[in-house]
Amino acid sequence: MRRPKITEWRIIAQTAWLLVLSSALLGVPYFSSGPWTKNIFWPNLSTRFLIYNPTTSFLYQIQSRLSSGWESYYVTIVIPLVIFILLVIVLGRVWCGWLCPMGFLQDILLRIRKRLGIPYSEVSPKAVLVLNQTGYVILFLISFISFAVGVTFLGMNNFFSRAELPFEMVAPPRPITIFLQQVLGWESWDAAIPLPGLIIALAIIALSFKVRHFWCRICPAGAMMSLLNRKALVSIEKDGTKCTKCRVCLRACPMDIEEIYEEKELDNVTNPTCIHCYRCVELCPENGCLSVKFLNKTLTMSKYPYSRNVKGVVK
Template sequence: MSAKPVLDKVRDVVNEVDFNRFRFWFQLVAFVLFVYGGYLAIDLGSKLPFFSCGYNREGRAGVCYLLPLQHQLGRPLAMLFSMASLAILTGFLTFVLWFIVLNKGWCGFVCPLGTLQDWISALRRRMGIRFSNYTQGQFAQLTKIKFVLLALMILIPLGVGGGIFSRDMSPPFCLICPARMILPMFTGDFSQFTVDFSSKTAIFMTALGISITALFLVGSFVKKRFFCFFCPMSALHYLISKPALLKLKKDGSKCTRCGDCYAVCDMEIKEIADDVKTTDIMTDDCTLCLKCVASCPESGALKATFAGIPIFVSTEAGFIKRMNKGCQHGK
């Protein structure tokens, strides 16, 4: 018995998997791990490339890198430019190492806030309410926001360290991040749902944070993956995504541009359907959820590769199987 037919069989099973179900369970496990893992004394460090929120003190199994990053950048300038800042560099490298493994797959499969948005979407779907879309013009404008937020997220802590801004503005992104309020809730901590009246800056920042959380709840109800569009982590990911191991590849010659991938894309990325030249098709908005691969009827047109090895490839058989399932149950 040669290993080849076995391998082919495994490949077929993977490619024809009921992808949505697989992803649902994967996300659920990841959510439980990162929101409740702390109770099992799991601690994966503080350089995680997704929103495993540090404010969820009890349950977190690791901490989102943006929290320590902002704090490190917020050191007094004298200290920032000293040897002590080597820690910033090593911290960043650790973050990059984490990131490289799954690329933006952290967003699509692991990020608790992303999972939460998918669940809110599922709720809407079950209620039979249609989702909203951006127009192309809105998309082109909104997609820049995450880079602006990333820049602010770096500049404001520097300003805090330099004494320009109040310490009540630190860490700026965490203060406006919905994950800070929502994830601790899952371990019974509602203390983030307060307005801090201790100073004017604190009032502003906490009120802004609450407003954005409220927007998040409304937004993710009508728009799939509403927040990911504005996520500075996503922007940071994109900037360092070149050496990542998990990749989304497209073979333009096999693409019929039918737009099936675009139709299922939570992030409304048009390139996935229309671009037949780029092989590395992951864009800045992509969450690498791989739904596009699962919904592509052209064998080999889209695939996810890990370190160059295809691990999930679009196949006709897989498409038909998933499609039939959709027709019968409809999720």
């Protein structure tokens, strides 16, 4: 019997997680309010806008707590932050490649693009860098404005309310999530979708047809995880002696990461922006050239446990 490919496992995981996120609608109570789980915030933005959201978005919580002002409330950021750091140290950005609904949406857009035969634009290393730095800028602005609203610095509280911080208005997951809920009949068509967010969401969707995973390149949650991604216990390793420089990994990588192709000597080739989709490992034609490791234990490697004909797969 043919074994499932990595991509198929990812689709199963992404779909299952989407069902978990909708679990409250299926009668499962909120698990984000339990005594043990209330401090575990997931690093995506979408769940904040799900009706009966069973989990809480990390970025939303950071904004919300920073904008609450001084006093003991700031202390409550510490526990979720420590949990978040531990999760990223163990799993890196596995969240992005395997669970995040926004990542899943971009995977779907990528497939639609391929079906339509629209070629993607390769992003130059310089542009990749600029886009990645943009994620950090957005992250800084989110944190700074939320903080300034909380301590009434520069009169920011006159411009923004805690309920509608700027990122809440412009982040694309909000209109996308609300729209999907409206289509599914879970949300009234009267529900407000902020116009700036709607315009940005449409622009991101359109751009995704040319630049693969466009939003993930500037996503502030992704930027936060990038800081520890290379140090995570899960990593991609390369045996440079087996590499034939065929460029398949580079063409397959939705984040245009050069390092996976370029790197010759280093074992660990996990780039900070790597979303751990393992497309490179799945499609590399050289046996054992690329592998996914967890604490030095090999989880899977290129051309194992199945061999693949990559011709025509990477578009």
